[in-house]
Amino acid sequence: xxxxxxxxxxxxxxxxxxxxxxxxxxxxxxxxxxxxxxxxxxxxxxxxxxxxxxxxxxxxxxxxxxxxxxxxxxxxxxxxxxxxxxxxxxxxxxxxxxxxxxxxxxxxxxxxxxxxxxxxxxxxxxxxxxxxxxxxxxxxxxxxxxxxxxxxxxxxxxxxxxxxxxxxxxxxxxxxxxxxxxxxxxxxxxxxxxxxxxxxxxxxxxxxxxxxxxxxxxxxxxxxxxxxxxxxxxxxxxxxxxxxxxxxxxxxxxxxxxxxxxxxxxxxxxxxxxxxxxxxxxxxxxxxxxxxxxxxxxxxxxxxxxxxxxxxxxxxxxxxxxxxxxxxxxxxxxxxxxxxxxxxxxxxxxxxxxxxxxxxxxxxxxxxxxxxxxxxxxxxxxxxxxxxxxxxxxxxxxxxxxxxxxxxxxxxxxxxxxxxxxxxxxxxxxxxxxxxxxxxxxxxxxxxxxxxxxxxxxxxxxxxxxxxxxxxxxxxxxxxxxxxxxxxxxxxxxxxxxxxxxxxxxxxxxxxxxxxxxxxxxxxxxxxxxxxxxxxxxxxxxxxxxxxxxxxxxxxxxxxxxxxxxxxxxxxxxxxxxxxxxxxxxxxxxxxxxx
Numbered sequence: 001x002x003x004x005x006x007x008x009x010x011x012x013x014x015x016x017x018x019x020x021x022x023x024x025x026x027x028x029x030x031x032x033x034x035x036x037x038x039x040x041x042x043x044x045x046x047x048x049x050x051x052x053x054x055x056x057x058x059x060x061x062x063x064x065x066x067x068x069x070x071x072x073x074x075x076x077x078x079x080x081x082x083x084x085x086x087x088x089x090x091x092x093x094x095x096x097x098x099x100x101x102x103x104x105x106x107x108x109x110x111x112x113x114x115x116x117x118x119x120x121x122x123x124x125x126x127x128x129x130x131x132x133x134x135x136x137x138x139x140x141x142x143x144x145x146x147x148x149x150x151x152x153x154x155x156x157x158x159x160x161x162x163x164x165x166x167x168x169x170x171x172x173x174x175x176x177x178x179x180x181x182x183x184x185x186x187x188x189x190x191x192x193x194x195x196x197x198x199x200x201x202x203x204x205x206x207x208x209x210x211x212x213x214x215x216x217x218x219x220x221x222x223x224x225x226x227x228x229x230x231x232x233x234x235x236x237x238x239x240x241x242x243x244x245x246x247x248x249x250x251x252x253x254x255x256x257x258x259x260x261x262x263x264x265x266x267x268x269x270x271x272x273x274x275x276x277x278x279x280x281x282x283x284x285x286x287x288x289x290x291x292x293x294x295x296x297x298x299x300x301x302x303x304x305x306x307x308x309x310x311x312x313x314x315x316x317x318x319x320x321x322x323x324x325x326x327x328x329x330x331x332x333x334x335x336x337x338x339x340x341x342x343x344x345x346x347x348x349x350x351x352x353x354x355x356x357x358x359x360x361x362x363x364x365x366x367x368x369x370x371x372x373x374x375x376x377x378x379x380x381x382x383x384x385x386x387x388x389x390x391x392x393x394x395x396x397x398x399x400x401x402x403x404x405x406x407x408x409x410x411x412x413x414x415x416x417x418x419x420x421x422x423x424x425x426x427x428x429x430x431x432x433x434x435x436x437x438x439x440x441x442x443x444x445x446x447x448x449x450x451x452x453x454x455x456x457x458x459x460x461x462x463x464x465x466x467x468x469x470x471x472x473x474x475x476x477x478x479x480x481x482x483x484x485x486x487x488x489x490x491x492x493x494x495x496x497x498x499x500x501x502x503x504x505x506x507x508x509x510x511x512x513x514x515x516x517x518x519x520x521x522x523x524x525x526x527x528x529x530x531x532x533x534x535x536x537x538x539x540x541x542x543x544x545x546x547x548x549x550x551x552x553x554x555x556x557x558x559x560x561x562x563x564x565x566x567x568x569x570x571x572x573x574x575x576x577x578x579x580x581x582x583x584x585x586x587x588x589x590x591x592x593x594x595x
Contacts, residue, residue: 002097002104002128004292006315010106010130014099015079017045019106019130029081031108032092033057034173045074047083049091049206053173056202068093070119086110087121088272089174090203096124104128105286111271112278113145116181117208118174129288130315134273136293136301138359140254142275148268152179153186155247155266156225160188164245167226169233169264172196174272176227177203177210179249183225184211191216191224193232233263251275256433276301283310304360307353348452348484350374351386352491359502364511367504371512375538382454383542384535390509391534392500394461398532398555403465405473405496407435412470413477414438417489418445435497439481440490448483457492509534517541529558 005011009021009028018025020037028041033053044051045066068074070093073082079099086092088109097104105126114120142148152168159166170176176196183190190213192200197215204210216226218240232238233246246264251271258267274282279301283291291312293302298314305312354374361367371390378386388396394403415425420442429438460480467473477496481489494500510528514521519541527549528537540546551557565571575581 001102001290002099003101004104004128004130004315010294010315012097012104014101015076015097017079017081017097019095020108029095029106030054031086031095031106032089032174034089034109034171037108045081045083045095047091047093049202050093052205053091053199053202056198057173070122084122084124085119087112087115087118090118090177090206090208092118094122096126102127104130105288107131107282109134109273110282111274112282115178115272116184117177117203117210118272123282123285125285125287127288128290128292129283129286130292130294131279131282132273132295133279133293133298133301134296135251135271135275136279136297136304138276138304140251140276142251142254142269142271145270148270149182152182152247152249152268152270153188155245155268156186156188159245160223160225162245163222164243165221165224165226165241167228167232167238167241167244167246168249169228169230169246170249170270171272172229173199175249175270176200176229177208178270178272179227180210180213181208189224190214191221191226193226193228195229196227230262255431261430307356307360348454348457348488348492350377351389351454352488355390355491355500355502356487358504364508367508368512368515371504371509372516375513375516378454380539380542383538384533385454385458386535387509387513387538388533388535389495390500390504391506392495392498392504394495394498395465396533396535397558401465403461403496405464405477407497409470409474409477410435410439410493410496412474413481414442414489414493416474416478417481418442420445434501436490436494436499436501438490439493440486443481443486443489446482447486447489448481449485450483452480452484452488461495506534513538513541517544519544519546523547532556532558 003013005013008023009025010019012019016027018028020031021028021039021041024039025041027043027045028039029045030038030050033050035057038054043064043066045068047070048067051065051067066074068081068083070083070085073080079097082096083093084096086094086108088111092108092110094108094110095106097106103126105124105128107130109132110121112121156166156168168179170179172193172195177200180190180192180200190211192213193216197213200210200213214220214224221241226241228238230248238244247266247268248258248262248264249268249270251269251273252258253267253269255261259265283305289311291302291305291310293312293314294316298316302312302314354371357370358367361370375383375386395401411425415422425442428441432438432441460476464473464476467476480492484492491500510525511521513519513534514524523546524537524541527540527546528534530549530551531537532555537546537549540549565574572581
């Protein structure tokens, strides 16, 4: 395989070739003309559009360009390169490298969806894949671009109707041209920031057609849609526009609170990068033996690939084996066939790994199957605890004694266990807006290694509930967070806050228990209704004793959904077989039932 190292850029030592390096190099491949990928290198391999955009943006005259057309193979001393469209911006390219040791594909920034103003991406197979993973977390799954653009156009029309000036904020190279192209059929008058107008002219040189537009002029802005770079927001230029109404177009609009963080009136998730699902699809298409990840959530995405049976490591940031358990060798390496959980450790690490497997599974049946496999591995001391925690609770629903561990206690415990500063923790919490992800990332600063048995964690939760006062609760929680791996810390925080966020609804958990122990789902749900304790129900299901579930004094039954009937005669037929039916009026709200 091709030898790779990384130092402020990917380096292929056998060829003396650098891929998107930050520092000036003798020979560099520049994937596209964004400023964070370009540099004053002695010789640059790139496409003609990238070279032209670099000249227009950076006055790049000191470099010698080796211009390659898409699909053209250029041979050097013992190695060759071929450039393929990346779909990111106009001229953006992937590089396929070949020498006597193997093949390597470097993506640069890329997207799979067909853009309006850039070439469509092309995939090929390679032994080693180096890929960018800007949106390498499962929560970054973009809605259909048609919906996003329809919302954007509606935003513009409503602003103009209200007498405001709509301002769409997007990167001057790539995003702005996508926005401009998307307005082709909207019959709106468009005005461009000078930087965007200059780059649009270069696009037009390469045959890209845009709807009519005019350069920015503050006095004439009303009635137009302004397209500006994000840096313009809050500037004197924008202050000169009458009643601006701003919208950011970025993939980060997926994050909660994006409008407030970006200080705009609206945010729409339009990106020139692949989202999480497209990253997975891309790996499937390339079918590499080794994946090396860059940028964004490189470590997290590499971990997800390893969980799916593919060797993957991050080039940026430390590679940590999150769960200290022995993984069985994967039987397959295709993403569509995920490996089953390993069989060695039924502790909390295994619980977390099962949660990750469910989170990454797509489809109801796959989630049920994966969860049933995990539940069958547990013994009688572990099953009731795991079942309750999988419902997103620390204790059974029928046990209403409060835990009294809120975010303030969790916050102080994370600070004490990790050793990071309050400023760092606040920044991480703001970035994710998710307590579990925050807990996992914070504890990566000082992760533990202990595989905590489920019964022991159950005892710790009981101690937390019994402890009086926040100081003692913080001390107990700090101790356990300091001992366990970072991902386990994240899932413990999720249990404490009552939200696992793995796409597991209560009905799916019931289905998984019924599947695991070959029970009829109706009988299992009735037992759960009577007991209000999914852990106890799981044990009865394993022992084939669901019929023993019965009402208990002073323990409320769980709520049941009403069953519809077409008319009153059908209701009477269903309920009146015993001769007497009791009725009561219900105007609104919740009825209390006493048994």
